[in-house]
Amino acid sequence: MEISKVGNFSEWYQTVLFDAGIVDQRYPVKGMPVYMPWGFQSLDHMFALLETLLNETGHQKMLFPVAIPESVFSKETEHIKGFEDEVLWITHGGLTPLEDRLVLRPTSETAMYPMFALWARSHADLPIKIYQTTSVYRHETKATRLLIRGREVYWNEAHTSHATFEEAAENVEEAIRIYSEFYRQLCIPFLVIQRPEFDKFAGAEYTFALDTVVPDGRTLQIGTAHNLGENFAKAYDVKYSTDSGESKYACQTSYGISMRGLAAMIAVHGDEKGIKLPFQISPVQIIFVPIYSKENVTEVDAKLKPVFESLKKTYRCKYDDSNKRPGDKYYFWELKGVPLRVEAGMRDLSEGKVTLVDRNGSKKVIAIDALSKEIPAAVEAYHKKLYEDAKTFFEKAQFSAKTIKELRERMDETRGMVRVGWCGNMACAEELDKLDVGKILGYEKGNDKERECVVCSKKGKEIVMSKSY
Amino acid sequence: MEISKVGNFSEWYQTVLFDAGIVDQRYPVKGMPVYMPWGFQSLDHMFALLETLLNETGHQKMLFPVAIPESVFSKETEHIKGFEDEVLWITHGGLTPLEDRLVLRPTSETAMYPMFALWARSHADLPIKIYQTTSVYRHETKATRLLIRGREVYWNEAHTSHATFEEAAENVEEAIRIYSEFYRQLCIPFLVIQRPEFDKFAGAEYTFALDTVVPDGRTLQIGTAHNLGENFAKAYDVKYSTDSGESKYACQTSYGISMRGLAAMIAVHGDEKGIKLPFQISPVQIIFVPIYSKENVTEVDAKLKPVFESLKKTYRCKYDDSNKRPGDKYYFWELKGVPLRVEAGMRDLSEGKVTLVDRNGSKKVIAIDALSKEIPAAVEAYHKKLYEDAKTFFEKAQFSAKTIKELRERMDETRGMVRVGWCGNMACAEELDKLDVGKILGYEKGNDKERECVVCSKKGKEIVMSKSY
Numbered sequence: 032m033e034i035s036k037v038g039n040f041s042e043w044y045q046t047v048l049f050d051a052g053i054v055d056q057r058y059p060v061k062g063m064p065v066y067m068p069w070g071f072q073s074l075d076h077m078f079a080l081l082e083t084l085l086n087e088t089g090h091q092k093m094l095f096p097v098a099i100p101e102s103v104f105s106k107e108t109e110h111i112k113g114f115e116d117e118v119l120w121i122t123h124g125g126l127t128p129l130e131d132r133l134v135l136r137p138t139s140e141t142a143m144y145p146m147f148a149l150w151a152r153s154h155a156d157l158p159i160k161i162y163q164t165t166s167v168y169r170h171e172t173k174a175t176r177l178l179i180r181g182r183e184v185y186w187n188e189a190h191t192s193h194a195t196f197e198e199a200a201e202n203v204e205e206a207i208r209i210y211s212e213f214y215r216q217l218c219i220p221f222l223v224i225q226r227p228e229f230d231k232f233a234g235a236e237y238t239f240a241l242d243t244v245v246p247d248g249r250t251l252q253i254g255t256a257h258n259l260g261e262n263f264a265k266a267y268d269v270k271y272s273t274d275s276g277e278s279k280y281a282c283q284t285s286y287g288i289s290m291r292g293l294a295a296m297i298a299v300h301g302d303e304k305g306i307k308l309p310f311q312i313s314p315v316q317i318i319f320v321p322i323y324s325k326e327n328v329t330e331v332d333a334k335l336k337p338v339f340e341s342l343k344k345t346y347r348c349k350y351d352d353s354n355k356r357p358g359d360k361y362y363f364w365e366l367k368g369v370p371l372r373v374e375a376g377m378r379d380l381s382e383g384k385v386t387l388v389d390r391n392g393s394k395k396v397i398a399i400d401a402l403s404k405e406i407p408a409a410v411e412a413y414h415k416k417l418y419e420d421a422k423t424f425f426e427k428a429q430f431s432a433k434t435i436k437e438l439r440e441r442m443d444e445t446r447g448m449v450r451v452g453w454c455g456n457m458a459c460a461e462e463l464d465k466l467d468v469g470k471i472l473g474y475e476k477g478n479d480k481e482r483e484c485v486v487c488s489k490k491g492k493e494i495v496m497s498k499s500y
Numbered sequence: 501m502e503i504s505k506v507g508n509f510s511e512w513y514q515t516v517l518f519d520a521g522i523v524d525q526r527y528p529v530k531g532m533p534v535y536m537p538w539g540f541q542s543l544d545h546m547f548a549l550l551e552t553l554l555n556e557t558g559h560q561k562m563l564f565p566v567a568i569p570e571s572v573f574s575k576e577t578e579h580i581k582g583f584e585d586e587v588l589w590i591t592h593g594g595l596t597p598l599e600d601r602l603v604l605r606p607t608s609e610t611a612m613y614p615m616f617a618l619w620a621r622s623h624a625d626l627p628i629k630i631y632q633t634t635s636v637y638r639h640e641t642k643a644t645r646l647l648i649r650g651r652e653v654y655w656n657e658a659h660t661s662h663a664t665f666e667e668a669a670e671n672v673e674e675a676i677r678i679y680s681e682f683y684r685q686l687c688i689p690f691l692v693i694q695r696p697e698f699d700k701f702a703g704a705e706y707t708f709a710l711d712t713v714v715p716d717g718r719t720l721q722i723g724t725a726h727n728l729g730e731n732f733a734k735a736y737d738v739k740y741s742t743d744s745g746e747s748k749y750a751c752q753t754s755y756g757i758s759m760r761g762l763a764a765m766i767a768v769h770g771d772e773k774g775i776k777l778p779f780q781i782s783p784v785q786i787i788f789v790p791i792y793s794k795e796n797v798t799e800v801d802a803k804l805k806p807v808f809e810s811l812k813k814t815y816r817c818k819y820d821d822s823n824k825r826p827g828d829k830y831y832f833w834e835l836k837g838v839p840l841r842v843e844a845g846m847r848d849l850s851e852g853k854v855t856l857v858d859r860n861g862s863k864k865v866i867a868i869d870a871l872s873k874e875i876p877a878a879v880e881a882y883h884k885k886l887y888e889d890a891k892t893f894f895e896k897a898q899f900s901a902k903t904i905k906e907l908r909e910r911m912d913e914t915r916g917m918v919r920v921g922w923c924g925n926m927a928c929a930e931e932l933d934k935l936d937v938g939k940i941l942g943y944e945k946g947n948d949k950e951r952e953c954v955v956c957s958k959k960g961k962e963i964v965m966s967k968s969y
Contacts, residue, residue, distance in 0.1 A: 057618055058611075059572055060602065063565035065615055068630065071563045094540045096532035096652055097566075097604075097635065098588075103528055119567075120592040121604065124639030125585040133529065135566075135590065142527075146534055149526055161537065166566065170593030183565055 035303050040247035044298060048177050051306050051367050053297070062175035062182035069367055072314035074185065074293055078164045080216060080311055081187050081288060084209045090160045090189055095142045097165075098133040104141045107266035113233020114138075117169045119182070135168035140234065140259070140285060143190050144267035151192055151271045151281055158198065162189035178294035179251065179500050186289035192269060192281040199258050199282035203239065206256040206286040207476070210241055213288070214253070217309050218418040219243055219295050220425035221253060222448065223476040224495055229460065230473065232285075236260040242472055242497070244428040245298040248446025250472060250497035253295050256286035297368075299421050306368030307390045307417060310410045317342060317406070318364045319350045322357050322376035334380040338373070338399055346406070365390060370413050373402065389413040435466065435485060438496070442468040446498050452482025454491035462486045469498040504772050509716035513767060517646050520775050520836045522766070531644035531651035538836055541783035543762055547633045547656050549685060549780055550757060553678045559629045559658055564611045566634075567602040573610045576735035582702020583607075586638045588651070604637035609703065609728070609754060612659050613736035620661055620740045620750055627667065631658035647763035648720065648969050655758035661738060661750040668727050668751035672708065675725040675755040676945075679710055682757070683722070686778050687887040688712055688764050689894035690722060691917065692945040693964055698929065699942065701754075705729035711941055711966070713897040714767040717915025719941060719966035722764050725755035766837075768890050775837030776859045776886060779879045786811060786875070787833045788819045791826050791845030803849040807842070807868055815875070834859060839882050842871065858882040904935065904954060907965070911937040915967050921951025923960035931955045938967040 036043040048054050053070030066074065082092065098121060105111045114137045121133040136142050147159055164187045175181045189206065193199045207223055214221055221243045231238040235257035242250045263269070264280040272278055293312075300307040310316055319339045321331045332352070339350045351360050357374065364372060368390060375385040385402060387409055388394045393416070397405055428447030432438040441449050446469070453459060453471065460471060463486060472495045484491040505512040517523050522539030535543065551561065567590060574580045583606045590602040605611050616628055633656045644650045658675065662668045676692055683690055690712045700707040704726035711719045732738070733749040741747055762781075769776040779785055788808045790800045801821070808819045820829050826843065833841065837859060844854040854871060856878055857863045862885070866874055897916030901907040910918050915938070922928060922940065929940060932955060941964045953960040 055615060055618070058565055058615065059569050060565055060567050063567060065565065066563040068560035068562050072561055074563075075561065091537035092541055092544065093537050094535040094543075094654065096527055096529055096534065097637075098529050098532060098652070100528050116594040118594065119590050119602075121588050122591045123589040125587065125641075127639075133588075146524065146527060149524070168566075170596075172594075183567070185563070 033303060036246045036298075036301055040245065040298070043246075043301070045177070047297065047301060047305055047366075053293075053306075054177050056177055060182070062171050062180070064177055064181065066185070069314055070293070073308060073312050074290055076312045076314070077217070077292055077296075078187050081209075081213050081292075082162070082164065084213055085162050085187075085189060088160075088205060088209060090162050092163065093161045094163050094165065095136075095139055095146070097136055097168075099136055099142045100131040100133060102131050103145055104134045107141065107234050107263055109262065110140065110234035110266075114169075117171065119168050119170050137169050138167055138285070138287070139163070139188055139190065140263055140283075141267075144263050144269055144283070147190075147192050147281070147283075148267050148269045151269055153272050154194055154274055157192055157194045157271060157281065158202070159192040160189070160202075161191070162187055176500065178290045178297075184289050186287050188285065188287040190283065190285045192264070192283050194271065194273075194279070194281065196258075196260060196282045199260070199284050202284050203256050203258045203286070206284065207239055207241075210254045210256070210286070210288060214241065214243075214292075214295075216311065217292065217296055218414055218421055219253070219292075219299055220418075220422050222472075222495065224473045225476060226473040227460070227471050227494075229457065230471070232257045232259075234259060234262050236262070239476060240472070242448070242495075242499075243295050243299065244425055244447055244497075245295070245500070246424070248428060248498065250448060250499035251291060251295055251298070252499065253291050254286070254288040257284060259283040259285060299424070300417055301368075304362075305366035308368035308370060309414060309417065310370045313367075313369055314347065315349045315364070315367075315369050316347045317349075317371045317373060318360075318369045319348060320357055320360045320364075320372060320374040321350070321352060322374060324377070327377045331375070331377055331380060334399075335373075335375055335385070338385070338402060342403060342406070345403075371406070371409055391416045432485065438485060439466060439468050442496075442498060448472070449496050450482075450493050451485040451496060452491045453494045454484035454487055454489040456484075456487070456489075459484055459486040463496070469496045471495075472497055472499070502772060505715045505767075505770060509714065509767070512715075512770070514646070516766065516770060516774055516835075522762075522775075523646050525646055529651070531640050531649070533646055533650065535654070538783055539762070542777060542781050543654065543759055545781045545783070546686070546761055546765075550656050550678075550682050550761075551631070551633065553682055554631050554656075554658060557629075557674060557678060558627075559631050561632065562630045563632050563634065564605075564608055564615070566605055566637075568605055568611045569600040569602060571600050572614055573603045576610065576703050576732050578731065579609065579703035579735075583638075586640065588637050588639050606638050607636055607754070607756070608632070608657055608659065609732055610736075613732050613738055613752070616659075616661050616750070616752075617736050617738045620738055622741050623663055623743055626661055626663050626740060626750065627671070628661040629658070629671075630660070631656055645969065647759045647766075653758050655756050657754065657756040659752065659754045661733070661752050663740065663742075663748070663750065665727075665729060665751045668729070668753050671753050672725050672727045672755070675753065676708060676710075679723045679725070679755070679757060683710065683712075683761075683764075685780065686761065686765055687883055687890055688722070688761075688768055689887075689891050691941075691964065693942045694945060695942040696929070696940055696963075698926065699940070701726045701728075703728060703731050705731070708945060709941070711917070711964075711968070712764050712768065713894055713916060713966075714764070714969070715893070717897060717967065719917060719968035720760060720764055720767070721968065722760050723755070723757045726753060728752040728754060768893070769886055770837075773831075774835030777837035777839060778883060778886065779839045782836075782838055783816065784818045784833070784836075784838050785816045786818075786840045786842060787829075787838045788817060789826055789829045789833075789841060789843040790819070790821060791843060793846070796846045800844070800846055800849060803846075803868075804842075804844055804854070807854070807871060811872060811875070814872075840875070840878055860885045901954065907954060908935060908937050911965075911967060917941070918965045919951075919962050920954040920965060921960045922963045923953035923956055923958040925953075925956070925958075928953055928955035932965070938965045940964075941966055941968065 710723040
């Protein structure tokens with residue numbers, strides 16, 4: 032590597048994704064990269080962590096078909112308006128044109144809710160809480176960016192049905208708690224922001240998003256949760272009979288996190304040596320590097336391998352006895368972001384010692400017998416530093432601007448998340464948009480601060496603006 | 501349930517898949533059912549088992565795009581001939597026609613090998629051994645059948661590149677060993693059969709398949725492994741330089757197992773009560789059923805729940821304290837195929853005992869303290885019986901026929917796998933086909949027995965014929 036991500040983020044990001052074996056973008060369809068083993072296995076562990084949190088809160092894993100008939104897809108009018116320009120159409124089976132064209136799911140509301148209509152009969156059938164981890168498809172015409180914007184988006188999407196709007200709203204809160212815990216475990220700071228009316232999900236009553244900041248000062252949306260109210264229930268006839276026998280529409284929610292979670296980890300934690308992966312995510316959690324001289328290969332292995340074999344029962348470990356020099360091995364596994372390294376030559380081993388190094392560079396010589404007991408503390412220290420560094424950067428990216436001039440300067444100089452006042456009128460939003468200083472992310476959850484509109488000076492609320500991906 | 505699968509297999513199968521919550525076929529696209537939680541989680545555990553076996557033999561998990569440009573897809577001429585009538589075509593992005601139409605992968609050779617061409621540079625880059633667990637798509641025009649033949653096929657496909665044909669051939673042997681171990685763990689008997697020339701995979705040098713027999717006497721192909729030789733390497737330019745600097749085409753293999761693995765488990769092991777799942781596959785491995793009287797709910801829970809909490813650390817357990825009667829709970833979890841049940845009322849509990857029942861009906865009263873130690877033996881006994889019953893059925897389905905008349909009678913009466921002689925000539929194969937008594941599965945691996953052709957009486961080899969799905 033040896034590229035600093037500061038000042039060269041885009042180049043650094045592209046380089047590290049390829050060099051560390053995350054994705055290969057030479058696949059012959061724009062916006063559809065190949066997930067390499069290291070990249071896909073990281074994603075797999077990331078979604079396993081999310082699935083655990085979803086399972087613990089009563090969500091059930093399922094899988095719905097990839098294709099939605101046009102006649103079904105077009106039932107919710109706001110939704111179809113939001114997506115019709117960017118879906119991929121399947122029009123032929125073999126040489127035969129299909130009678131009802133099929134959409135490749137751009138998100139699965141329209142695939143799932145006709146089935147929810149069959150499953151939600153009475154109050155006792157609710158809530159329905161399900162999810163799937165799979166790919167969705169959008170014909171992006173904007174520039175695509177690896178793991179951030181593509182035509183094939185690998186993600187986890189959850190969908191629920193409830194008896195009342197309040198229960199749906201409470202479920203959106205639960206989704207935000209789950210996603211917050213998820214990103215806490217990945218050491219990624221974020222804000223929860225309610226999107227403005229004009230930027231909510233097509234068909235939703237309201238939308239919350241989790242936004243983080245990457246090293247070039249742009250914002251990355253890393254999760255969303257929508258309260259869909261009765262909108263889709265009406266379009267897809269998701270009704271249940273109440274205890275008193277009345278027929279009522281269900282209220283629905285949907286929420287998702289994509290491969291952008293991995294993009295955020297790479298962008299936020301990485302350094303000039305490469306990637307830094309959280310311990311739960313890394314395909315190899317502990318890399319063993321034996322330091323050989325010509326004569327002592329057998330001796331070193333005899334002392335170090337048993338430790339490796341024993342730790343392998345608990346952690347994902349790898350023993351790198353390849354032909355490379357120790358320094359080259361360090362370089363290779365640091366690039367890939369392996370959290371912990373155990374290195375040892377004969378001198379240390381004959382004293383019953385090894386060196387435990389973490390990807391932040393912290394180093395400790397410890398007794399072999401103490402290694403297994405030391406790992407949890409080393410993991411905790413590693414994550415603590417990852418999180419602290421990330422929070423320091425994130426907090427430095429928070430600004431407030433009182434005037435258009437200040438807003439413009441901020442966006443020109445540092446970017447980040449800039450708070451201003453906005454009256455809520457579209458005219459002023461359009462003025463802000465024309466300035467080309469970033470977009471309105473929305474209202475930070477829990478922040479009801481009143482502020483004068485930065486455009487018209489009328490009474491308004493504090494909003495967050497940012498250049499964003 | 502209360503449908504016997506003997507004599508009513510088709511009805512039994514359809515009913516059990518719906519009633520046990522495996523799939524819901526009411527989704528509005530033919531051949532694309534919804535995987536319900538119980539069904540998808542079973543599949544997920546099934547593929548996790550397969551992935552473990554693949555990981556242990558040096559295969560790496562990846563993910564390739566779903567779409568293949570027509571220009572790339574059509575490079576291997578045999579392969580495109582085999583698939584062009586049955587692929588789904590993406591022709592439009594939003595309202596815009598695509599310049600290069602996209603195929604939804606019907607299998608991933610043509611998506612992967614252009615990338616292999618970039619990765620295989622020198623001998624040191626080989627072998628490449630990778631896999632993905634994902635869906636592939638075929639516009640089936642024949643009748644579709646749940647988990648057996650559909651337009652969306654969820655599967656695990658492995659692909660490899662090697663330096664020589666011999667190494668590729670050895671890899672096919674390894675694939676067959678992996679698949680054999682996989683089905684041994686699922687208690688499914690099978691034959692490994694080399695498909696005849698006219699039925700090998702489009703683009704392969706030769707194809708092995710694993711075939712089992714389901715209760716209506718038809719054969720189900722539950723896995724395939726192909727030696728592709730240099731065919732695809734030539735079409736996609738997968739070359740490497742040998743140690744002496746020569747440029748050589750790689751030799752490739754591909755192999756896959758689909759959701760038919762689950763179909764086989766359901767069909768082979770099920771009974772009139774429903775499904776029987778192997779222990780590693782069942783989303784719930786041990787179901788706890790407390791037997792309450794009106795007064796003793798708290799007391800029973802106080803004694804039984806701690807056992808549940810403790811076993812939950814090792815196994816996937818569920819405590820069914822729903823409002824239903826014990827008998828209804830038994831019925832429900834038997835239908836779903838949960839391998840083990842722990843049931844106890846106050847009388848047993850006060851003596852420190854519970855009853856351990858397996859899905860085969862075997863029952864044992866044991867001390868609470870002994871439960872955790874008893875589980876492995878109970879699992880072994882459960883699997884042993886599953887396997888023995890399956891083998892008994894499988895062996896009864898093996899026949900040999902000396903004449904066309906015998907062959908015809910066998911296929912009319914019992915179906916199963918029928919061995920006959922075949923000279924290898926297409927004319928005789930076509931004669932056999934005209935009889936409408938089933939298809940030629942091919943040559944059982946390791947069986948070189950010479951036999952007179954059942955059609956022309958000339959010298960030939962023993963082949964296996966069957967009605968098949």
